[in-house]
Amino acid sequence: MSTEAQSAIRAAAAIQPDLEGDYVIDDVVALESGEVLVRPTQRYAMYGRLNAARDNAVFVAHALSGNAEVATWWPQLFRGAEPLLDLDRDCVIGINIFGSCYGSTGPGSVDPETGRLYGPTFPLINVRDMVRAQEKLITALGIRKLKLAIGASIGGMQVLEWAVLFPDRVTRAVSIGAAPLGAMGLGLNHLQRQAIMLDPKWAGGYYSPDDEPHGGLAIARAGVISYKSVPLFEQRFGRKPNRTGENPWISTAAGQNGRFDVAGFLDYQGHKFNDRFDANAYISITRAMDTFDPVRAHASPLAAYSRIQAHVTMVGISTDWLFPPEDVRSMAVVMAAAGARCDYREMASNHGHDAFLAEPEHLVRLLTPVFE
Numbered sequence: 001m002s003t004e005a006q007s008a009i010r011a012a013a014a015i016q017p018d019l020e021g022d023y024v025i026d027d028v029v030a031l032e033s034g035e036v037l038v039r040p041t042q043r044y045a046m047y048g049r050l051n052a053a054r055d056n057a058v059f060v061a062h063a064l065s066g067n068a069e070v071a072t073w074w075p076q077l078f079r080g081a082e083p084l085l086d087l088d089r090d091c092v093i094g095i096n097i098f099g100s101c102y103g104s105t106g107p108g109s110v111d112p113e114t115g116r117l118y119g120p121t122f123p124l125i126n127v128r129d130m131v132r133a134q135e136k137l138i139t140a141l142g143i144r145k146l147k148l149a150i151g152a153s154i155g156g157m158q159v160l161e162w163a164v165l166f167p168d169r170v171t172r173a174v175s176i177g178a179a180p181l182g183a184m185g186l187g188l189n190h191l192q193r194q195a196i197m198l199d200p201k202w203a204g205g206y207y208s209p210d211d212e213p214h215g216g217l218a219i220a221r222a223g224v225i226s227y228k229s230v231p232l233f234e235q236r237f238g239r240k241p242n243r244t245g246e247n248p249w250i251s252t253a254a255g256q257n258g259r260f261d262v263a264g265f266l267d268y269q270g271h272k273f274n275d276r277f278d279a280n281a282y283i284s285i286t287r288a289m290d291t292f293d294p295v296r297a298h299a300s301p302l303a304a305y306s307r308i309q310a311h312v313t314m315v316g317i318s319t320d321w322l323f324p325p326e327d328v329r330s331m332a333v334v335m336a337a338a339g340a341r342c343d344y345r346e347m348a349s350n351h352g353h354d355a356f357l358a359e360p361e362h363l364v365r366l367l368t369p370v371f372e
Helices: 003-012 127-140 154-165 183-197 214-227 230-236 261-274 279-290 301-305 325-337 352-358 360-371
Strands: 019-024 028-030 036-038 041-047 057-061 091-095 146-152 170-176 311-317 341-347
Touching: 019 127, 028 127, 041 127, 057 127, 057 154, 091 127, 127 154, 127 279, 146 154, 154 170, 154 279, 154 311, 170 360, 183 214, 183 279, 214 261, 214 279, 214 352, 230 261, 301 325, 311 325, 311 352, 311 360, 325 341, 341 360, 352 360
Parallel strands: 057 091, 057 146, 146 170, 170 311, 311 341
Antiparallel strands: 019 041, 028 036, 041 091
16 A cells, blocks of 8 residues: 555544444335345444535445445545545445444344344345445435445445436446456355355354354455456565565475465455454355346346436446456446446556555546546
């Protein structure tokens, strides 16, 4: 991460939500899978204040392992020389998605029908289910229309569903590094879930909170390799031995070779992830990513995208091979052909899919003209 990005994070450390809460949908929520959630909860956080007209609301949708507290994982939206969001003007709202482990209903929640944790029985949730629930929360806050909806990865998927499902509720929509996953992405997500399920401590998904399948989750998270790029990894790691001093050409006492530097990085990322995430939640959210397709419930792409009333900006990332920029650009072309006001911008970065987090100052510069 650049020095500028690190400085922005330190500067944003003092930003705390003005309001945090839990919104309970006091009803049975029907899901597209045919299953239901009974009185599900959504954890949300608000930064800044709604104005009298309640027309200054900005929804920031989080990525896979994010949460409702936007300033903790995307502080550069608020800080820096050219912040996108001004808390003297904007009211920023973050909502934790269903399936997560940060406050909203997910596998770690109690199923009110059984009195036990959902665990692996948590229903299949898709992005459309998430957005329908978010709309109920936004309405409960007295917000008629979002000034802006912005997000990346599965957050970008949510933004696109907002624009299609609730066309009169969004003025501007910015979706970054998001499109229906191709076969490669679907395959990688499957392998990550299999790594978790093959952990001896998986226990069919009914593992103890004190004895979780950390080995499998760490391997799954090492799939973060798909969030990076070949040029970045060659520049950063190449064929260098692990920086701990291991020698890949000599067997260790355990009968294994020492690691190369890239292996040490992936292992570190995986083990660090265990401290803040849950295996069942990881499975739930990656399945939601797999099933994302904003066109699926409509007669055709033109029928789906002709519903959009927001001004949509689609952002591709030049080295993203999980969501290739050509896929993002193709969606923008179809939206425009359907009559939507849609423009495409491309972020040039060696950081792959993770560029929106690794080089946020670059993203802010790219998007600033959009808002001007």
